[in-house]
Amino acid sequence: MIDGRYAVHSKVARGGMSTVYLATDRRLDRRVALKVLLPQLALEPGSVSRFEEEARSAARLSHPHVVGVLDQGVDEIDGQPVAYLVMEFVRGRTLREDLRDHGRLTPRRTLALLDPVVEGLAAAHDAGLIHRDLKPENVLLSGTGQVKLADFGLARALSASTGTATLTGTAAYIAPEIVLGEPAQPQSDIYSIGVMAFELLTGHQPFTGDSPFQVALQHARADVPAPSTLLPGLASDIDELVQWCTSRDPDRRPVDGAALLGELRHIRPILTDEDLDHSPAAPPAPAHQDQDQDQDQDQLTAVVIRRPGPEGAETHREDDGSHTRNHTRVIRPGDATRVLAPMPQRPPVAAASPTAAHPAPSPRAVPEDGTTAAAPPRARRSGARQASRRAQARAAQRPEKSLYGSTARRSRRLLVVLLLLLAVVVAGAGWFFGAGPAGVVSLPDVARVPLAEARAVLDQEGLNALSTEEVFDDEVLAGLVIATDPEATTRVRRFERVELIVSRGPEPFPVPDVVGSTELEAAAALGAASLTVGAVDEEYSEEVGPGRIIGQAPVGGVELRRDEPVDLRVSLGPAPVAVPDVVGLTEQEAVRALERAGLEALVDGTRSYSPTVPVGAVVKQVPSGAEVERGAVITLTLSRGPRLVEVPGVFSLPEDRAVEALEAAGFTVEVDYTFGSAVLRLVAGQSPTGEQPEGSTIRITVT
Numbered sequence: 001m002i003d004g005r006y007a008v009h010s011k012v013a014r015g016g017m018s019t020v021y022l023a024t025d026r027r028l029d030r031r032v033a034l035k036v037l038l039p040q041l042a043l044e045p046g047s048v049s050r051f052e053e054e055a056r057s058a059a060r061l062s063h064p065h066v067v068g069v070l071d072q073g074v075d076e077i078d079g080q081p082v083a084y085l086v087m088e089f090v091r092g093r094t095l096r097e098d099l100r101d102h103g104r105l106t107p108r109r110t111l112a113l114l115d116p117v118v119e120g121l122a123a124a125h126d127a128g129l130i131h132r133d134l135k136p137e138n139v140l141l142s143g144t145g146q147v148k149l150a151d152f153g154l155a156r157a158l159s160a161s162t163g164t165a166t167l168t169g170t171a172a173y174i175a176p177e178i179v180l181g182e183p184a185q186p187q188s189d190i191y192s193i194g195v196m197a198f199e200l201l202t203g204h205q206p207f208t209g210d211s212p213f214q215v216a217l218q219h220a221r222a223d224v225p226a227p228s229t230l231l232p233g234l235a236s237d238i239d240e241l242v243q244w245c246t247s248r249d250p251d252r253r254p255v256d257g258a259a260l261l262g263e264l265r266h267i268r269p270i271l272t273d274e275d276l277d278h279s280p281a282a283p284p285a286p287a288h289q290d291q292d293q294d295q296d297q298d299q300l301t302a303v304v305i306r307r308p309g310p311e312g313a314e315t316h317r318e319d320d321g322s323h324t325r326n327h328t329r330v331i332r333p334g335d336a337t338r339v340l341a342p343m344p345q346r347p348p349v350a351a352a353s354p355t356a357a358h359p360a361p362s363p364r365a366v367p368e369d370g371t372t373a374a375a376p377p378r379a380r381r382s383g384a385r386q387a388s389r390r391a392q393a394r395a396a397q398r399p400e401k402s403l404y405g406s407t408a409r410r411s412r413r414l415l416v417v418l419l420l421l422l423a424v425v426v427a428g429a430g431w432f433f434g435a436g437p438a439g440v441v442s443l444p445d446v447a448r449v450p451l452a453e454a455r456a457v458l459d460q461e462g463l464n465a466l467s468t469e470e471v472f473d474d475e476v477l478a479g480l481v482i483a484t485d486p487e488a489t490t491r492v493r494r495f496e497r498v499e500l501i502v503s504r505g506p507e508p509f510p511v512p513d514v515v516g517s518t519e520l521e522a523a524a525a526l527g528a529a530s531l532t533v534g535a536v537d538e539e540y541s542e543e544v545g546p547g548r549i550i551g552q553a554p555v556g557g558v559e560l561r562r563d564e565p566v567d568l569r570v571s572l573g574p575a576p577v578a579v580p581d582v583v584g585l586t587e588q589e590a591v592r593a594l595e596r597a598g599l600e601a602l603v604d605g606t607r608s609y610s611p612t613v614p615v616g617a618v619v620k621q622v623p624s625g626a627e628v629e630r631g632a633v634i635t636l637t638l639s640r641g642p643r644l645v646e647v648p649g650v651f652s653l654p655e656d657r658a659v660e661a662l663e664a665a666g667f668t669v670e671v672d673y674t675f676g677s678a679v680l681r682l683v684a685g686q687s688p689t690g691e692q693p694e695g696s697t698i699r700i701t702v703t
Helices: 047-059 095-102 107-126 154-161 186-202 212-221 236-245 257-270 377-397 405-433 451-460 519-528 587-596 655-664
Strands: 006-014 018-025 030-037 069-077 080-088 092-094 139-142 147-149 301-303 313-319 324-330 440-442 466-471 481-485 491-493 498-503 532-539 549-553 565-571 600-609 618-622 633-641 644-646 668-673 683-687 691-693 697-702
Touching: 006 030, 030 047, 047 069, 047 080, 092 095, 095 139, 095 186, 107 147, 107 186, 107 257, 107 519, 186 236, 186 257, 236 257, 257 466, 451 466, 451 498, 519 532, 519 549, 519 565, 587 600, 587 618, 587 633, 600 618, 655 668, 655 683, 655 697
Parallel strands: 466 498, 532 565, 600 633, 668 697
Antiparallel strands: 006 018, 018 030, 030 080, 069 080, 092 139, 139 147, 301 313, 313 324, 440 491, 481 498, 549 565, 618 633, 644 691, 683 697
16 A cells, blocks of 8 residues: 555556556545656655656646656655655557557558657647657557557656766667767657657667667667668658658757657648558568567666766666666777768859869869869859959950050940940849849748638739648648748748648548447557547347447448547347246246247256146246346256145044144145034044145044
8 A cells, every 4th residue: 555545456567767556546446557666766865856846747747648647755665765656547558569469560550659649749848848768668559549658757857866967768769869968858759759660660670789788879870771671662751751750960850749740740641542551561670680579678778877987987877677787988099989070061162263264073073082172063164254254354454555546436335335234234133133033022921811812912922933732630721721831931032932731621530330340449440540439338239249339420431530439339239038937837838938038948857746736837947037148048847746645644633633733744624513513622533534635635523
């Protein structure tokens, strides 16, 4: 019992930092998940207070795709502090178990699962929380098809308890910046989502090794490969999504969960059914896959700790959940890591020089020392023109004598013409780069505006190079503009292309036909179709077995919006049947009556005496007067008739003693008086005598 309120039933799971139990909240009478910090962590200075602060932060996050935090506290058991966190109990399984059963998932299933996970993560990022330990074990799939993200807030508290600035996380999903000792940020969670997406699509993790430390170093040193390297033919949009999320540079990833969620919902509608259901028969296994994928991921938790040591020593602590190993590697001057500057996006333009006009070597022929690079052709032409103009200017300043004055006049007229042409060129260039097609304008905001009106607004600004793209959107009405690419208020030139992203309205999701499936199968099918289970009614059915779906509303094929409910009717099996009373009927009559009621008759081989039921008739039935399932067996016992009993002799006995003896033997007694009334009160005669059927009437004469 924790804190006098939570009764612990059983252990659910154990990791390197905490243990999760199934418990009952005695106060509210409900099942909860109880996460208890390991004793050694609870004893570290300040760890409990940080744990409480993180629990309060996580409790402020309320979202349908995030496991809710209900309570937190510290109890003392046997003199030891016990820090605990109470969360809602989700009945179902983890994404790891689902992945282990299927090996890998289709792109359709992967995107459908990632959508609620990223939606919950976006809510956490918006609340200022970073998960820091995203992995399939922390994604829960409930029996009703809900997807929930678990384990918020704990990683930050545990990280603080180690006395370092480096975050605890699972090595297979840890972001490169965390391995390098930088603080976690929302982009760190995005990296873990990208690794999860790679694993869901391919069934393999991108990096493996003999120890968690080796796996973590690979994240820092190598790029996550495209999933299509293991799944040939995979859509390029999915490849780009995974590699965008797993860029080693955090600034090149989506800024947070909301940005990734928008991209997910943008990609999914534009993929074809062939893309979404792509699944090669036997994709090749990665060459680097050297560990069992079914290994418990909690055993791959690694803590990278950097503390200053002698001669620049770097200490790594690896925690596999059962014991800790410390490795110290001395970093010598020869081990220094070289930092390579990023390659320039465009080659620099060569400076103007007198030699610019001479032919240059091909830009592909770059010397091995990298000291010089040929200017691109446009740069060479520009340098040549500049050199020619300078030469002309110098020549114009050089004094020149002429013996013919008409030549000088012609030169002056030519100069005037050239100046006029130059003025026209300058004026044209001013118009072209000002009010003309190359002029710069601020892109108007046309969000939530009808497409025709948006086109008119952009046309007024001189923006005529327009294109449109239609996407589904749950909030913006069909036909209205959602946004522009580039974004509104961006300064663009009039000739640049502007894309209008137009809403097609909410995305329709066809309702799957779940009639005949079990309730659990129906919930899974509706969840995969981005729908939820609505009201569940139970009724009897003669055709459908118990526990299976006999009806749904709406029916299969109808299109609904995301997360809309579908009501289900579940069969209870055939209705119970009332057992008819067949006691006193003959055997044949009783059997026919039971068969008409849908029951089966079984005649007992033994028979019973009965003073009231004739021989061969039913004297007893089991069961009787109740409702049973159709087809149940009713046992019948037949009568042997009354038992023969020896009539006691009561001649000369007093009347009361005679009556008592006959009734005790099971007979009915009638009394006749010789003189009309009793005088001596003695029995003077009886009839009949000998053996008589039990219950027969014996007549006695009293004097």
